[in-house]
Amino acid sequence: MVIPAITDVTMTALCPGKDECSLAIYLSGIQQAMIGFGTLVMMPVIGNMSDQYGRKALLTLPLTLSIVPLGLSLPWFVKAVLIALLLLMCTTFSQAAVVAFFNSLAEGGMQASTLYFLKARFHFNKDQFADLMLISGFAATVSQLLFMPLLTPMIGEKKLLSIGLFVGCTNMFLYSISWSAWVPYALSLSSVFVFFAIPALRSIASKLVGSNEQGKVQGCISGISSFANILSPLIFSPLTALFLSDKAPFNFPGFSILGIGLAMMITFIQSLLIRDDSSTSRSQNQYSMVA
Secondary structure, three states: OHHHHHHHHHHHHOOOOOOHHHHHHHHHHHHHHHHHHHHHHHHHHHHHHHHHEEEEHHHOOOOHHOOOOOHHHHHHHHHHOOOOOOOOOOOHHHHHHHHHHHHHHHHHHHHHHHHHHHHHHHOHHHHHHHHHHHHHHHHHHHHHHHHHHHHHHHHHHHHHHHHHHHHHHHHHHHHHHOOOOOOOOOOOOOOOHHHHHHHHHHHHHHHHOOOHHHHHHHHHHHHHHHHHHHHHHHHHHHHHHHOOOOOOOOOOHHOOOOOOHHHHHHHHHHOOOOHHHHHHHHHHHHHHHOO
């Protein structure tokens, strides 16, 4: 209920009567960067603690502590960083880390830019935003509950990852040149394939290590994604504010969305270089012995 309305509320408070407000875009970007920093600090710590003390015990901790910066002072943080460096020595994991970084960079850019772009381009309000979120939520449900269980045994996680990233890249390019108000709705529905990417990526990373190191791997992936979420609003928020203002160097309101599409294209190309699961069995045994 908050997300569809927050854009209208912010715009009304900072720039009453306008459909474009650079200050609102900057403030949203700063907020997103702060959340990403907190997550970056805590995710490696949480992953290491889950392996050391057990996942059930860790779930008893309040979720609100997940962004406390005091995690920097904990010795587990140093250990988690060292483990992450060891994991990065694995070629497949390094490729998965690059995919996670650029994919999160693109997702963070979408959060920082898309709603303000739609408001300036098509005068969308909270009702249209809610409709788009409803369609995306439905697409995610169908993707996770129907398509992924059917397709994963048939084609594998690697191909699902590439399909999701390719569709996401195509969607962003079309988003940037949206010529009518119905285009965002159609692209939201087609995102049923985009939601393949993250589960497939985490599954690929999970198969690189044994059962006792899952928290470290997933925490490292989450930390990389959080770092990208810090950088993303710092890049795309100023870009969005510039090209939605009267001072844009050329008339292309969706230029920041195009930049997001380029980031996803890099992610897609990198995903094609990830080796199949059968070629990662040696890495799994190697890193099971490391910890």
